[in-house]
Amino acid sequence: MASLAEKRMDDAEDRPVEAGTEVAARPEELRLLEALLFASDEPIDQAALAKRMPDGVDIKAALAQLQAEYAPRGVNLVRVANKWTFRTAGDLSWLMTRESTETRRLSRAAIEVLAIIAYHQPVTRAEIEEIRGVITSKGTLDVLLETGWIRPRGRRKTPGRPLTFGTTEAFLSQFSLEALGDLPGLEELRGTGLLDSRLPSAFSVPTPSDDTTLRDDEDPLDDGDTLELLLAPAAEPEGGGGG
């Protein structure tokens, strides 16, 4: 058996011939153990290892030695639930992640909410819902906050102290706007045909501003405000439960 394997090794050109001299005296059982542990598709306990290994090997000692050998390496021999397996060293777990970006289109609802925030800011969730005529789901605001294009500005000085939302600089850069005032107004929207020209004369489009200074009717955000709290429906009783 061994001679067959040796012959195979001879025509395998991918293995360098010389070995590190300092490990020349490494006991063969360590090689066997590391091969078994490496190839196993699940952690193995000591008894199972012993069954596979030649007789007379002190498995416990060999495992201990192997563990010590691999301790400083990028891969460690670890014991999980009394079974042994190789695992990436804990301090290198960052290597085991890959970051990637994926392009996602905003949902229709998100774009609608974003548009209203842009034109009507500072605006509360209840006001957004009044304009849209539908409840805004928490998910929609979550997504918009994730884009970084909107931000909670403060709290409106009304009962319930609802959050006010506004747009960010990232919003301007996303839509290639120099300033929020560059958003087209009523006449321009009419000019492009986006707005019906027969709208009642009382119809108006606000002149948007993303001035960061709070309005008179706005309070600053509370210290304890976190996004989690900000978006909880309870914070805005008039918003109602997300439909």
Place this chain on the structure above:
Amino acid sequence: MASLAEKRMDDAEDRPVEAGTEVAARPEELRLLEALLFASDEPIDQAALAKRMPDGVDIKAALAQLQAEYAPRGVNLVRVANKWTFRTAGDLSWLMTRESTETRRLSRAAIEVLAIIAYHQPVTRAEIEEIRGVITSKGTLDVLLETGWIRPRGRRKTPGRPLTFGTTEAFLSQFSLEALGDLPGLEELRGTGLLDSRLPSAFSVPTPSDDTTLRDDEDPLDDGDTLELLLAPAAEPEGGGGG
């Protein structure tokens, strides 16, 4: 050593804190590399490794060093299909056999056809049959395609537009070949002129190549080509009906 290690085993579930002194000076990049390569069961190419490693690391040198370090071990760093991966040492196959799931037993005909495809690629079914002096049954090609070791590459620009076959990366991986040039006995075969005298001079192919770019005398596969259709005898009139 054993007693120390034992003590470590007892209190350290994960890994001992201090390192063996002989590897204390081991460069960090070796740890990173071995972690990356150990974690994957697929070979990784140098470029992909470089992308994950800190800048300024000489990947090639580090890989060579890692390969030398692991050469005497039960797990070796090998290069297959120009990519790097850890594999159990070839001489330990006697130990690992129980690990092996039912290995595919190829028929003699399938082995021959595989070898012809490997050494003569790109090659058509008719050319395979010319070398073997016998019709290739559809079943033989089916079995080989199922292994994933061969693939239809394109169509030869000759009457009947027969398929050309070549080997895959899985083939190189299966037989631990760094590249097709490492096929055993390839040099001798070339020396005897047996590889290139077979074909008409227009198709002279002195060396096998699994380069995915098609040869001058190859057309790409048609959109509608499916394996079912590809292997139907009708596609290669010169192949005749399966024996």
Place this chain on the structure above:
Amino acid sequence: MTAEILSFETGRPAEVHDGEPSLVVDVEGYEGPLDLLLTLARQQKVDLAKISILALADQYLIFIEAARKIRLELAADYLVMAAWLAFLKSRLLLPEPATPDGPSAEEMATALANRLRRLEAIREAANRLMNRPQLRRDIFPRGNPEQIAEIRHPRFTATLFDLLTAYAAQRQQRVLANVHLVKRTVWSLSEARASLERLIGIAEEWSCLDDYLLSYVVDPSQKATVFASSFAAALELVREGEMELNQKEAFAPLYFRKRPPQASGAMPAPGLSVE
């Protein structure tokens, strides 16, 4: 002779079933005539380059004869090869014609020898290939690979056009919805008349229109439109002789009653009589 032919059975490299009886001309076991020829050639135990094609042809023909004697079904390939070898043999034995057209017998013999060499070479290569350490047979990859976690960072896209379209569409939709609501709050003339007709059905005596209307119309914001429509409708009903209206002075409350069947002017109204 048969024994000699069959002796090379044992020399076959692979896939001959061990348990088979030894006195069988086993064409089935061969991968075609070239394989058979190669096996026969091995019996000559010489370098294929120096093989006697003449002797090989003889052996092949004898084998085929033996197979035919025991009425083995032979694939056409074998018979074609036999015919060709018989032809080659006769060419090799006869002196070459003075003006040969096509390849000479020697060239044909060499070509055959080369084909055999090629087949043997590829078989040798196949053997060496299969003897290499094979994945999951001799050597193994990491059995329990660790997944590389993918951290996805979404990049959201939206265009200014999307934004403006969404805004304009929403605002417009709301405005139209408001206009619709306003329409519903306006009392049309016919609505007013229908209401008044219901009212005068009750009011035999002079009643104050304002009181009726106020109790009828709940929403104070609708007061103006209700009064306007009702007044117009009331005038219409008076003109048709259905009711009588009475008002003491300008801006005073309006009184109305159902017009008595024959009481045109019989009962003096408290104030200004509209007729």
